[in-house]
Amino acid sequence: MADARLSLDAFDPAAEIAAFNARHRSAGGIVTFVGQVRDSGGVEALELQHYEPMTLPGMEELARITQARWPLEGLLILHRSGVMYPGDAIVLVCAAARHRRDAFAAADFAMDHLKSESWFWKREKTATGWRWIEPRPEDHEDISRWRA
Template identity: 70%
Template sequence: MPDSGAAVRLLGEGFSPAEEMATFTAAHPEAGGIVSFLGQVRAEPGAHAVEALELKHYAAMTLPGMEALAAATRKRWALDGLLIIHRYGVMRAGDPIVLVAAAARHRRDAFAAADFAMDHLKSQSWFWKREKTASGWRWIEPRPDDHRDRARW
């Protein structure tokens, strides 16, 4: 069941982080702090440059998992609002992948909530990620640091 205090979206197309943040901010004028994190496809120069990034997911698990994460985040911190947007499909350098924003009366709750949600999305996610370089496609697994980040919660 979706969490009514959170906007959670799984998108197969691009989105405008600026428009999303403007809408989110306008919806939470009571918040004393709004914290956001934008993850985007890196533009890496040189021989290992990423030409494309692809995220695949299992539809029956992904959105419900994201909604459960949102509910857990809202239960843990006093938030006025929470936004989680995640892309899937093929993306190019500079394309946004994920946007997490938390609005709270006090900044520490907003910072902690956004950090918690991103740590869980990064390591406990319902996505399979691969990147294409000049050498071809290769699958990417969460790094040990990603798991350590999540474990601190």
Template identity: 60%
Template sequence: MIDVRLLTQPFNPGQFVGPFTNAHPGLGGVCTFVGEVRGGDGVEALELSHYEPLTLPGMTALAERAVARFALLGVMILHRSGVMLPGEPIVCVSAAASHRRAAFDAVDFAMDHLKSDSWFWKREKKAGVWSWIEPRVSDHTDLARWD
């Protein structure tokens, strides 16, 4: 089972993770990561833009690669776009597998790709001014682990 969604409104990850877990009876483990807009450092808001005809197929291909690479029972990738406030979820990735290590690794794999090699343009607002954000060197280093 692959469930990939682009969301434009705030969401509660638990509303998605519960049904995803229930859809895989007999699994060995589920690993879930939820990324939120960081508060502090003066961040007032975060905005993610994308081009849906490219983004959704790219996210689906990433999910398919994760399922094949880690022999998953299922994967779910939820990603917000639009303007978000500190504390709001941006992304939720869940992987269901027969064994915990596959679930952990699949979520890590998906997040490294979403963070550094994805289809979103990101900017943040500080002191009323919007600035574009580029992936950090450490993001690219994390991604390179999977080659």
């Protein structure tokens, strides 16, 4: 069962992971990934904006594709939008599967798509002001391996 959620408010990754794990006790492997705002490089804040008619449906479609590609017992994709500060959680992906390799691959696939083909626009604030952030070349390289 897939669960894709968009949140405008902070979420507690530990509580979300504990609840996910409790729902998937029969899984042989559960992989979790938490992306957070870096506390480095002078970043004071990070803002993610989204286009509501596309964002949640896109996340739900990503979850559907991920579950169709690997035999998962559960999948959670939870993504923030709005202004966040260093240490705040941005994204959580949890994948539960009978076998660990399926869980690792599914979480990696979902994150690669969220990093380079998502429905979010990202900017960060430093002492010099706000600047927009584009996907890096490495993000495009990461996602290209899933197209083979």
